[in-house]
Amino acid sequence: MNRITATYDIESPLGVDHAATVLAGEQSTGTFTRLAAETDELRERSAARIESLTITGSSPNPSLPSRKSGPAYERGTVTISWSLDNFGVSLPSLFSTLAGNLFELAELSAIRLLDIGLPKEFALAHPGPQFGADGTRELMGGHEGPVIGTIIKPSVGLSPSETAELVQTLIEAGIDFIKDDELQANGPHCPFEERLKLVSRVINLHAEKTGKRVMYAFNITDEIDQMWRNLDLLQEHDGICAMVCMNSVGLTGLRAVRDRSPMIVHGHRAGWGLFSRSPDIGISFTAFQKLWRLAGADHLHVNGLASKFTESDEVVAQSARSVQQPVCEGDGPQHLAMPVYSSGQTVWQIDPARRLLGNDDFIFCAGGGIMSHPSGIGAGVIALRQAAAAAKEGVDIEMYAANAPELKSALETFKKPSIDL
Incomplete structure (x- = not known):
């Protein structure tokens, strides 16, 4: 499958499932409100997908300062994927996707990028170590x-x-x-x-x-x-x-x-x-x-x-x-x-x-x-x-x-x- 994956440890006052959905939207086709141009066909082609989600715990207090609050702060591990067509094999663009605005989302009171999965097209497109x-x-x-x-x-x-x-x-x-x-x-x-x-x-x-x-x-x-x-x-x-x-x-x-x-x-x-x-x-x-x-x-x-x-x-x-x-x-x-x-x-x-x-x-x-x-x-x-x-x-x-x-x-x-x- 010609997709890139990223696994995150996240925490949210609004629930991990909701936060993962916001994260996926922010880092692909979405924004804070639904756009007329964000058609079903466009989303099918370019939207990030939630591939897996596991709840790992909950806390009464946020791990990081957060503008949003809730009765509890749910924690979990989520894997998101993107089509390679979103950014090709550009390392800077990949980094902007994996570690960009998502670190500032108010829905998240903790977020850590744990691992990434890259298709072989990335290895073929970059020189890698010479020696x-x-x-x-x-x-x-x-x-x-x-x-x-x-x-x-x-x-x-x-x-x-x-x-x-x-x-x-x-x-x-x-x-x-x-x-x-x-x-x-x-x-x-x-x-x-x-x-x-x-x-x-x-x-x-x-x-x-x-x-x-x-x-x-x-x-x-x-x-x-x-x-x-x-x-x-x-x-x-x-x-x-x-x-x-x-x-x-x-x-x-x-x-x-x-x-x-x-x-x-x-x-x-x-x-x-x-x-x-x-x-x-x-x-x-x-x-x-x-x-x-x-x-x-x-x-x-x-x-x-x-x-x-x-x-x-x-x-x-x-x-x-x-x-x-x-x-x-x-x-x-x-x-x-x-x-x-x-x-x-x-x-x-x-x-x-x-x-x-x-x-x-x-x-x-x-x-x-x-x-x-x-x-x-x-x-x-x-x-x-x-x-x-x-x-x-x-x-x-x-x-x-x-x-x-x-x-x-x-x-x-x-x-x-x-x-x-």
Whole structure:
């Protein structure tokens, strides 16, 4: 069936059935009153349909402020569908339909987009990830195992030369992947072009000497024309990865980078809490990541287990798995991406991170988990590799550490987190 579906968790003082009808009308052929032009034939062709509806509960109070009130606020899950003919395969138009005015409807005292179902026409119409996990490994020279990475810290304040010095230390320590912080793009204190020039010199010299190319995700986030110029500069310096803050540039900006980029697009979800933190309004990662993948992100941040952020481990696990699942229904392109774990990660989280995926196709970014190792940055990288080896071999990490001094020291340094999976 050539239709798009969206599943929402909604609450209403007027009943879920009525609210779903209003929602479907608002996001297709209807408005606050019946129109003469809204004929039966037009509605049959273009109106949104309620495909399913399940009541899940009721509350005496609204979850969100609402201009309308009632004796109770009924909650339920509803799936709505639209004909593909309403908006074709346009990602911006799709987003306006799935997450537009419906979030403001007075009939709703809670609304959260849980998931979307897309026909294969969407996968065929959009480029999707250019490299994904396999391409990432190939560009790194056939890298095996999880990609061990880190973030430039302090986030801001370092000059281009100081950044390059830190990169030199990290690559000598054996790191696989380094990324700019999302706060560092093209500031006056650390301009993009100068940072790119000095950091690339360090990385390229190391690659010439050792044959290993460390992947550096340079933050190109900016206006579209400047991001294109940044991509051109990256090519001139043999860059292989461009980082984009996806919520800052939007789906159109992300697609503009993908269409112009001969390199990996590293998708950072800075600002994600705006969409995800409340259980009563927003968008789930499961839904949004499909749009980012269609627009061309090769890597997608999914938070980390037992992290410093608010998301539960269950949500992180679901997010990580989702980017390795087909983006659309049917037999179209799968457009698989590579999950990126980050935020408060240490040697303790590698095994559960791997187990929940069942593979090594992920990037594991640790800042303090590397740089705060008591024996130095090199030992921090080695400890993470040892933790990854223990996970792959199915050996308890503390038992493995008996013959791995760097790992043993890391386990003693970093408190064992409570991971709820």
